[in-house]
Amino acid sequence: MVRWWSMRLWVAHLLGLLCVGIAIGMGGWQYDAWQARRAAERVDLTHAAPVPIGDVIGPDDPFPTAGLGRPVEVRGTFLPEGTVLVSGRADAAGADGDWLVTPLTVGDPAAPAVPVVRGWVPTGTDLTALPAPPADEVELRGWLQPPEGSGQVDDDRSDDVLPELRIAELVQRVDQDLYGAYVVAEEPLADDAAAGVAGATLDQLPQASRFTGLRNILYAVEWWVFAAFAAFLWFRYVRDATSGGDAEEADAAAAEGAVVPSDP
Known part of the structure; x- marks a missing residue:
């Protein structure tokens, strides 16, 4: 019987973990890039021509x-x-x-x-x-x-x-x-x-455009969807491998318990 922790499935576990980890990391990187671009635009707006x-x-x-x-x-x-x-x-x-x-x-x-x-x-x-x-x-x-x-x-x-x-x-x-x-x-x-009066700092910053960094956030979502898909494929493969082993054992047990008729 093939168990979830069987040596035969270690490669599948490692490959699934690697794919999911890379996809989540890439999605996080694109999300950080989206936030950075929006923050940069907010600062840049304060330096526009008066x-x-x-x-x-x-x-x-x-x-x-x-x-x-x-x-x-x-x-x-x-x-x-x-x-x-x-x-x-x-x-x-x-x-x-x-x-x-x-x-x-x-x-x-x-x-x-x-x-x-x-x-x-x-x-x-x-x-x-x-x-x-x-x-x-x-x-x-x-x-x-x-x-x-x-x-x-x-x-x-x-x-x-x-x-x-x-x-x-x-x-x-x-x-x-x-x-x-x-x-x-x-x-x-x-x-x-x-008289020692210093320059004041901005209390608020302008809002970035809703379309700023749109490509980055879409890439982030795409990577996260891929991570979910990779996790689904790993689960299906492992489930099929373990359930397939159970079916083989059941067939073998049924064969052993079968009565073989004698020749007339």
Whole structure:
């Protein structure tokens, strides 16, 4: 009788294990390549050519999905009365700190404004010790981000430190309407940099296209299907080999127990 662990089936076991292992590994490699390509596209979108903010979003528009992380150009005047710190922001090295945020009118001084993250400062920095934004019209570049609003509670509403960059909080501090978005400046202003304000890092990255790396993920699925097929073939072969042995033994036993008639 041929058993599953019989020496006669070791070659089949090893071959099946080898085929399944290679197929699963190749599928995992293609899956990793799919993720890497999508991650690379997300980063590359942040380095696209900047466009005027008005080409991506208007003052009354909802935040567009295609605008997440898009480099934009903004020209206008800062509204210093709206300056706040947004807590809970880490720098590139992981140190805790705050964002320095001031609304900037888009175009005319009386036009709606967009909050601008001017940079990053360590936790505990006094807002009054930081330089005021320029009074003249400025032009800057930055990355467009959606407003925040996870529902974090502001434990102290009397100060100028917010737990999140919420448009509803900022609009109460200025006379202009605000865009439903904010901009992370590419680099601090000259006065801010001289005062030790560092560049802020992106809080979110743009989404990759759904078709990015499509060939890789299809290859991954194809390899995994092959792995399942190889496992099925191994199972069928081993099952047939073992069941065939049982049938032969049954036939032999039946033959031994048969009565042979004598010649007349």
